[in-house]
Amino acid sequence: MPRVAASTEKKITALLKRQALSVTESRKRILQYFLDQPGALSHGDIEKKVGTTFDRVTIYRTLQTFVDRGLIHTIPSADNAVRYALCKDECGDGHHRHEHIHFVCQQCHHTFCLDEVVTPVLKLPKGYSPRQVEVLVQGKCKDCTETAKK
Amino acid sequence: MPRVAASTEKKITALLKRQALSVTESRKRILQYFLDQPGALSHGDIEKKVGTTFDRVTIYRTLQTFVDRGLIHTIPSADNAVRYALCKDECGDGHHRHEHIHFVCQQCHHTFCLDEVVTPVLKLPKGYSPRQVEVLVQGKCKDCTETAKK
DNA sequence: GAATTTTTTGCAACTATGTTGCTATTTTGG
DNA sequence: CCAAAATAGCAACATAGTTGCAAAAAATTC
Numbered sequence: 001m002p003r004v005a006a007s008t009e010k011k012i013t014a015l016l017k018r019q020a021l022s023v024t025e026s027r028k029r030i031l032q033y034f035l036d037q038p039g040a041l042s043h044g045d046i047e048k049k050v051g052t053t054f055d056r057v058t059i060y061r062t063l064q065t066f067v068d069r070g071l072i073h074t075i076p077s078a079d080n081a082v083r084y085a086l087c088k089d090e091c092g093d094g095h096h097r098h099e100h101i102h103f104v105c106q107q108c109h110h111t112f113c114l115d116e117v118v119t120p121v122l123k124l125p126k127g128y129s130p131r132q133v134e135v136l137v138q139g140k141c142k143d144c145t146e147t148a149k150k
Numbered sequence: 151m152p153r154v155a156a157s158t159e160k161k162i163t164a165l166l167k168r169q170a171l172s173v174t175e176s177r178k179r180i181l182q183y184f185l186d187q188p189g190a191l192s193h194g195d196i197e198k199k200v201g202t203t204f205d206r207v208t209i210y211r212t213l214q215t216f217v218d219r220g221l222i223h224t225i226p227s228a229d230n231a232v233r234y235a236l237c238k239d240e241c242g243d244g245h246h247r248h249e250h251i252h253f254v255c256q257q258c259h260h261t262f263c264l265d266e267v268v269t270p271v272l273k274l275p276k277g278y279s280p281r282q283v284e285v286l287v288q289g290k291c292k293d294c295t296e297t298a299k300k
Numbered sequence: 301g302a303a304t305t306t307t308t309t310g311c312a313a314c315t316a317t318g319t320t321g322c323t324a325t326t327t328t329g330g
Numbered sequence: 331c332c333a334a335a336a337t338a339g340c341a342a343c344a345t346a347g348t349t350g351c352a353a354a355a356a357a358t359t360c
Contacts, residue, residue, distance in 0.1 A: 022327055022336060043317080055339050060318065062337095076286055078226040080317090080346080103278060114278070120270040122285070127292030128253060128264070134286040135272070136226060142277030172307060172356055193346080205310050210347065212308095230317085230346090 008035065019069040019093060026054045030062050031071070040075050040083035040102070040111035069093050075102045075111055076134055083111050102134070105141035112141065158185065169219040169243060176204045180212050181221070190225050190233035190252070190261035219243050225252045225261055226284055233261050252284070255291035262291065 012031050016023050029050050034041060046059050063084055066072040070091035072084040090097045100115045119133045140148075162181050166173045179200050184191060196209050213234055216222040220241035222234040240247045250265045269283045290298075 024327070024337065026338075056317090057319080057340080058338055065337095074228050076226045076228040078224050078232060078284070080230050080232050082228060082230050101272065103274075103280075106281065114275060116275055117272060120272070122251065122267060122270070122287065124253075124287070125264060125266055125292070127295050128287075129290045129295060130287045131256065131289040132287070134228070134288070136284040136286065137272065137274070137278075137280045137282070138284070139281040140279045142275070145277050145279060174308065174356070176309075206346090207311085207348085208309055215308095 008032065011035075015071065019071060021065065021069060026050075026058050026062055027065075029053065030059065031066075034072065034084075034086050038112065040085040040113070042081045042083045044081065070096060073098055075113075076136060077104070077111075078136075085111070085113050088115070102136050103141060104136060104138045105144055106138055107140055107144040110141065158182065161185075165221065169221060171215065171219060176200075176208050176212055177215075179203065180209065181216070184222065184234075184236050188262065190235040190263070192231045192233045194231065220246055223248055225263075226286060227254070227261075228286075228288075235261070235263050238265070252286050253291060254286060254288045255294055256288055257290055257294040260291065 009028070012028050012035070013023050015031060016027055021027060030046060033046060033049055043059060043063060046063070047056060050059070063072070067074060067084070070087055070093055073087050073091065073096050075083045075085060077083060085102075087096065087098070099118050100113050101117045101119055103112045103114050105111075114137075117135075119135050122130065122133065124130055159178070162178050162185070163173050165181060166177055171177065180196060183196060183199055193209060193213060196213070197206060200209070213222070217224060217234070220237055220243055223237050223241065223246050225233045225235060227233060235252075237246065237248070249268050250263050251267045251269055253262045253264050255261075264287075267285075269285050272280065272283065274280055
């Protein structure tokens with residue numbers, strides 16, 4: 001019996017229900033995919049993974065729904081491929097609260113949330129009112145640095 | 151006689167020549183467009199402006215060339231529309247040096263380089279080596295704040 | 301300054317990405 | 331299990347980005 005899988009399934013269902021979302025196959029699979037890996041995912045990544053099972057349009061709409069409900073957040077990119085990552089509990093229906101920065105590895109091309117690094121407070125020129133600060137760091141990630149040493 | 155226009159023309163030609171680029175109509179017009187306004191431009195913006203005169207493909211290639219030669223730099227976005235802005239003199243063929251942050255106005259949707267705001271130095275978790283830091287601030291820009299007051 | 305070489309452009313065709321309207325299917329709640 | 335509501339899939343479309351190739355323009359050479 002797949003005990004672990006069953007418990008993940010429950011967790012996923014709970015997450016969806018908490019946001020008053022219908023529990024559908026596509027939503028479960030896509031959410032599962034996010035939980036199964038540590039990084040951020042683009043629409044393309046998800047389509048490659050489940051594109052034969054679900055329609056492209058369904059994936060677009062699912063991602064949009066997840067963003068709206070505060071399950072995932074978007075991460076800007078320099079390559080026209082917006083990525084999505086799971087939110088922490090503070091986010092919810094219609095609002096996001098994120099203070100962390102994002103890291104893009106130039107070697108493995110994965111994107112990660114660095115939850116422990118808080119976005120800095122910036123002094124802007126007179127007249128500019130900041131509402132949200134997004135920090136995107138490019139470099140070499142932990143895994144790639146470690147495997148390089150071996 | 152269009153004295154100003156003529157001097158701009160010379161400036162543009164000089165900019166192109168400095169990077170050992172052929173001086174062509176499309177390159178002049180696109181560079182002109184960047185100089186004529188203070189913000190950042192997306193491929194779409196440029197196509198709207200000069201798309202009847204020049205082919206879409208030419209615009210793509212021109213932008214890529216300008217990036218390669220250090221004339222313009224890319225600005226990541228959260229909406230799958232990478233923007234480009236003029237570089238300062240420190241950039242050149244094959245290398246970019248940018249320490250400034252970018253500001254996206256949520257009202258007028260323009261993107262600006264805030265050259266006077268330097269990207270912060272961040273303390274990253276062990277194992278992560280940063281190579282480049284990109285800061286994207288969203289909020290209300292100077293112009294939109296001022297016009298709102300009236 | 302004309303001829304030759306080199307570079308760039310435009311076109312066509314194609315792939316990828318993202319959107320919308322509508323109908324069929326699934327999910328939910330009684 | 332049934333009716334209502336929500337979601338998924340399909341088709342068609344719109345936009346974005348790429349590649350190869352021949353024609354045109356710019357740079358170079360004499």
